Amino acid sequence: MNPVIRPRRLRTTPAMRRLVAETHIHPAQLILPVFVREDIAAPVPITAMPGVVQHTVDSLRRAAAEAAAAGLGGIMLFGIPATRDAIGSAATEADGILNLATRAVVAEVGEALVVQTDLCLDEFTDHGHCGVLDAHGGVDNDATLLRYRDMALAQAEAGSQLLGLSGMMDGQVAAVREALDAAGHTGTAILAYAAKYASAFYGPFREAVDSQLQGDRRTYQQDPANRIEGMREAGLDEAEGADVLMVKPAMSYLDVLADVAATAQVPVWAYQVSGEYAMIEAAAGNGWIDRDRAIRESVTGILRAGAGAVLTYWALELARSAAAEFGGHA
Numbered sequence: 493m494n495p496v497i498r499p500r501r502l503r504t505t506p507a508m509r510r511l512v513a514e515t516h517i518h519p520a521q522l523i524l525p526v527f528v529r530e531d532i533a534a535p536v537p538i539t540a541m542p543g544v545v546q547h548t549v550d551s552l553r554r555a556a557a558e559a560a561a562a563g564l565g566g567i568m569l570f571g572i573p574a575t576r577d578a579i580g581s582a583a584t585e586a587d588g589i590l591n592l593a594t595r596a597v598v599a600e601v602g603e604a605l606v607v608q609t610d611l612c613l614d615e616f617t618d619h620g621h622c623g624v625l626d627a628h629g630g631v632d633n634d635a636t637l638l639r640y641r642d643m644a645l646a647q648a649e650a651g652s653q654l655l656g657l658s659g660m661m662d663g664q665v666a667a668v669r670e671a672l673d674a675a676g677h678t679g680t681a682i683l684a685y686a687a688k689y690a691s692a693f694y695g696p697f698r699e700a701v702d703s704q705l706q707g708d709r710r711t712y713q714q715d716p717a718n719r720i721e722g723m724r725e726a727g728l729d730e731a732e733g734a735d736v737l738m739v740k741p742a743m744s745y746l747d748v749l750a751d752v753a754a755t756a757q758v759p760v761w762a763y764q765v766s767g768e769y770a771m772i773e774a775a776a777g778n779g780w781i782d783r784d785r786a787i788r789e790s791v792t793g794i795l796r797a798g799a800g801a802v803l804t805y806w807a808l809e810l811a812r813s814a815a816a817e818f819g820g821h822a
C-alpha cells in the first residue's frame with residue numbers, strides 16, 4: 493500500500509494546520525449579547541447561563557468598554573424593565589431601560605463598537621409575547637407593527653445603529669424601514685431575524701429576561717421542521733430592505749444558514765443562543781467535554797457554514813483568545 497495522495501501531509505504540525513485552516517475566528521466577527529435590568533443595585537447572575545449576568549447600566553458600560561477594547565464587532569442590548577404591561581409601554585419610552593442603556597453604551601464606546609438593540613416586545617409585555625394581543629389572545633400582527641415602528645424610533649433616537657427585529661411578524665422590516673426613513677433615520681440599519689425558529693434552545697433566555705410567557709411562540713416563529721420556509725422568510729426580509737439577515741438558533745440550523753448565506757446579497761449572521769451556551773457550559777462543568785475546544789468548534793462550525801458574524805455569549809472570551817493566538821486584534 494503506497495497512496496500518492498496523502499491529505500495527512502497538511503495536518504502534520506500546528507503551523508501547517510493553521511496555515512491551511514479555511515475558517516478563523518476573528519474578534520470583529522463576534523457580537524456580544526448583553527442584558528440590562530432596571531432597578532437593580534448590582535449585577536444578577538443568570539443561573540442557567542453560568543458567567544452571564546443581568547447588568548446594571550453601570551456594569552453594562554464597563555462590559556461595553558471591555559468589548560470595545562477586545563476588538564469585538566458589536567454588542568446587542570436586551571432590556572429588562574421593572575414594570576410591564578399589555579402593550580410593552582417601556583419599550584417606547586425614551587427613558588425606558590433599553591433606550592436609556594443604549595444612550596449610556598453609545599456614550600461609553602462611541603463608534604468603537606456597533607451598538608445594536610433587540611427590537612421585540614416580549615421583554616416588555618406582561619403576557620410575554622413578542623407582540624400585542626387581539627381580543628382572542630392571539631398575537632395581532634398588524635397592531636404589533638405599529639408598536640415596532642414606535643420602538644424603532646425610540647431606539648434610533650437613543651443611538652442604536654442596528655435594530656435587531658426578532659419578533660417574526662409579517663411585514664416587520666418594511667414597516668420599520670418606512671417609519672425610520674419618514675423620521676429621517678435613513679442611516680439606522682436593520683438586522684432582520686429572518687429565519688427564526690420556535691426553539692427549545694431559547695430556554696435559558698427566559699430566565700435571563702425574567703420572561704412572563706405562558707404558552708409558546710409557534711404561531712409566529714418558524715417550525716423547526718422547515719428548511720424552504722427559512723429561505724422564504726430570508727428572501728422576504730431582504731426584499732423589504734433588511735441590511736443584514738440572521739438565522740437563529742445556529743447549531744441546529746446550519747443547513748438553513750448555509751442556504752441563506754449562499755443566496756443572500758446582504759451579510760448573513762447567526763445567533764448562538766442561550767441554550768446552545770448552556771449545553772456546552774453544563775457538559776463542561778460536569779467534566780464531560782473539553783470546554784474551550786467545544787466552544788471554539790461550535791463557533792467555527794457556524795462560521796464555516798457561512799455566517800459572516802456570530803452573536804455569542806462567549807464573544808469576549810473568544811476575542812481575547814484570538815488576540816492571544818494572533819497577537820493584537822487588528
Ligand code: PBG
Binds near residue numbers: 612694695697709
Ligand atoms: C426575542 C428574542 C429571544 C431571543 C432573542 N430575542 C427569545 C425568543 O424569541 O423566545 C433568544 C436569545 C437566546 O436564547 O439567547 N426578544
